[in-house]
Amino acid sequence: MYLARVTGSVVSTQKSPSLTGKKLLLVRRVNDDGAFDGARSLPDEVAVDSVGAGEGELVLVTCGSSARRVFPEPNDAIDQAIVAIVDNVSR
Amino acid sequence: MYLARVTGSVVSTQKSPSLTGKKLLLVRRVNDDGAFDGARSLPDEVAVDSVGAGEGELVLVTCGSSARRVFPEPNDAIDQAIVAIVDNVSR
């Protein structure tokens, strides 16, 4: 999983049926201090929300087949999912 | 998933049977503003279209086993799929 900030959302009408009714959020990797410094060269990703996350929140994103399994079927098109809203990062 | 712009297509006669009759599109990662700036050092990818996408459109691409599952069998060779045409990115 990686730490990310929700920075926006994506709207799509023509999409895989497995994405219908799901929230597609733009996420940007951040470091453990919640800033973008170490991750600024990485483009944003789009993750499907599973925990009620909103814009500006610090979240955990999981990738690959694990992201798909977080959702009931049909879930085929999903390869990134927001699986936690972060309360606190302790270092 | 990642945001990408469709930049072209690939023609192949000698290919895996699971790619027969499928549209192979060149896609280039973009940032949330639809531009290439943050992603310019990444080479293009080739994704199989599942939503009727065309050149120049902004799309969502999914990777790995999730991409394969978007298509009925035979789908073995597929590891990247276009799963949505993006109407709008809100930031």
Added chain:
Amino acid sequence: MYLARVTGSVVSTQKSPSLTGKKLLLVRRVNDDGAFDGARSLPDEVAVDSVGAGEGELVLVTCGSSARRVFPEPNDAIDQAIVAIVDNVSR
């Protein structure tokens, strides 16, 4: 698998049920000398602990579906797991 140093932990109340009761640790890739020099441009990752690892320890992290399988179900959201505490790296 990759070598990493545990640098902190993440607390989350609102999360995937499959993460309940699990320790979410911040990990940072290191080279074979345990230093960060070659890996400094990579952002931290968050891995689920399976071996009782603590802050400051040198560990091995596994990724993808293998990380998920290290835990009994429900384990859906897991895509990175700490699977070993390193005693020694011999070069």
Added chain:
Amino acid sequence: MYLARVTGSVVSTQKSPSLTGKKLLLVRRVNDDGAFDGARSLPDEVAVDSVGAGEGELVLVTCGSSARRVFPEPNDAIDQAIVAIVDNVSR
């Protein structure tokens, strides 16, 4: 999938039984113009040929579990496969 040029081959006697009798080809990522410019910082990969590709040809390479599934069992060790010879890239 990604576009690559076949640049050589790898010979190995001591290998996983699932690689016996298979052609192991060196592949180097290229951009849509068939050149190496945008991809020059990436090291070569080794992919198993499934379509009769030869040195110098422009090919499509698929990754992960999809690459494995392109071959009948035993196919366990395969994580990258050449799945198409490219006739033409249209941009």
Added chain:
Amino acid sequence: MYLARVTGSVVSTQKSPSLTGKKLLLVRRVNDDGAFDGARSLPDEVAVDSVGAGEGELVLVTCGSSARRVFPEPNDAIDQAIVAIVDNVSR
């Protein structure tokens, strides 16, 4: 798969049961000439040996679920495996 040089080994007492009795080797990506030049910015990886590889040898490493499948169960924690010792790279 990728070409790598075995550069050392990792010793761990406290680890996933699926790693017991297995050889954990440090591997460093190399280019097709066996040198590190193009790959020097990548940190080392740790792969489980399946072919009797030793320090200094040029090997092929496979990733993901394919790496896991190279070993009989229990193999859960494995996401990278050495699957071939390279005799020769022809370019």
